[in-house]
Amino acid sequence: MAPPIVSIRDLSKLYRQGDINVTALNAVSLDIELGEFIVLMGPSGSGKSTLLHIIAGIDRPTHGSCRVQDTDVARLNESQLADWRNRNVGFVFQSFNLIPVLTAFENVELPLLLTGLKASRRRQQVTTALHLVGLIDRQHHLPRQLSGGQEQRVAIARALVTDPPLIVADEPTGNLDAKSATDVLEILRSLSQQAGKTVIMVTHDPKAAAYGTRQLHLEKGEIVA
């Protein structure tokens, strides 16, 4: 059996708020297999976004280890983390986080600018990613010229373009209508099932959660189910 792509052991995260310590994650241990579509659920403040951020390398644990493939993310410094994120993680945010002055094509191309690929190769990869999300005909549009669903699909194309093994999505359907939400979730599911990507999604929506292969419920910083 292949080793898990994500292996978390005894992971804790404490925040300091004024004079008191807030426990965001409390001794969490978890394995995630390659190609899984994990859904993290739980009430606000349960620690699901913190767990997602630590796995994605944009936050650091206070204690414990978080190995993604062969890398202990918690041990990387700021600069190494930036490189690691660029190669290994694709991000999808609730509010899309596209650069408003760049076209859909340019937004998708952004992560590739750090890879040293030639322009022709970058163009090829961007075109492929935009084809996958069905937006090749909108490649020259600015974000404000796209609908919310289209913006989120551009964001997914940006997450895919470097071909990372891990896709993390933080409430990706939170700002979308039902039809657009379904389109986005179908794309994420196909990435997991057909492209073999490991998808980790945070959501409050039970309908969205149904797309996952495994649901994890968090409460008070612990996985309860």
Place this chain on the structure above:
Amino acid sequence: MPAVFTLLVQSFLGLTALGIVAVFLTAHFSAVPVKYNLKSVFIRWRSTVATVVGIALVVLVYVLLQSLAVGIEKSNASTGDPRNILIARKGATAESSSLVTRAQLRTLQYFEEIERNAAGDPVISADVLTLASLPRKGQGGEANVLLRGVTPRGMELRPQVHLVAGRWFSPGRREIVVSRKLAGRFANFDVGDTFKTGPTTLTVVGWLDGSGSAYDSECWMDADESRSVFEREMYSTFLVRPKSPEAATNLIRRIESDKRLQLRAESETGYYQKQTLTAAPIKWLAGFLALTMSIGAVFAAMNTMYAAVGARTREIGTLRVLGFHRRNVIATFLLEGILLAMLGGALGCLISLKWNGYTTATLSVESFSETVFSFTITPTLAAQGMFFAAALGFWGTLLPAVRAARLPVISALKAL
């Protein structure tokens, strides 16, 4: 102390240049596309315009003041003939403060290093320099004008001076030829006019043009007539033409080493190139004003860039999440600030061109007379103006850029 100050200024400029080069290199090799910066700049066009105009004004003042200094230096640098040797009293720092005797002239006439003309006479001109206080045009009061008494041979030795109106003065007559550029600034300097200096009335018979040289600030008359009018026993300087460059070297060595003569000799062009005292205070003023105004401009740039960072906090967070390093974020904001400032610099340089070639005048520190010159905006000066603008952009953007790079990624992503 001045050496330490110079070292500090040079270090500061070097550091700025290195910083700007580093920004361009970082931006080139690993960066966010420049298009991102250019498009972002114009979204907040009001603050962009205010910053660009502010920097344009600073660069305009700097370039214009420096162009005055360049104009004076250029006027002096283009004066004289490299073949000529100027001989003055030992210790005299300027022609007007020099006195040389007729006995010295007689001695020099026998020096074999000096060229002879067709008639076999040595090519030497003995000039008489005097100052006359004359009324300006309009209500401008009076100012000193340098009157040069020259011999016909002195005119041959200065071919860059030519007549542009009227005729040359006649020896033995109280006639004078004035510079065309001075004619625009002084009363009674039109051809046919007369003016009084002391008890003597001189008639203007022509206008000369010195081809942009220091002679544009002079009026010429016959040397002996000048000695007579101003009751001078002595001349001011001698101008001689040696037979060859080797003869010139020998002549200078001979004059300098002859203790009886008590004279100093150097090339005519070398003498004028050293007359830079008048330009020095203008350069200092340009530096001082530029420094004072640049403090305001740096804060304007800083304000604009802090606003830019504030408005793009989430974009910065997104870039960091996608894998862009802190140095990329610093470089992209610095690049934006520098490009913005250089836009202002280009505008300032373009506006300054309106004054290029415009003639003005000041009091020469060397001769204590009115010296005319033109605003001279050279490519080097424009490049200095652009570097100055880039430096303003660099220092004005550094703190906002560092702030952008140090934003915590997660809170940046959550920014509205």
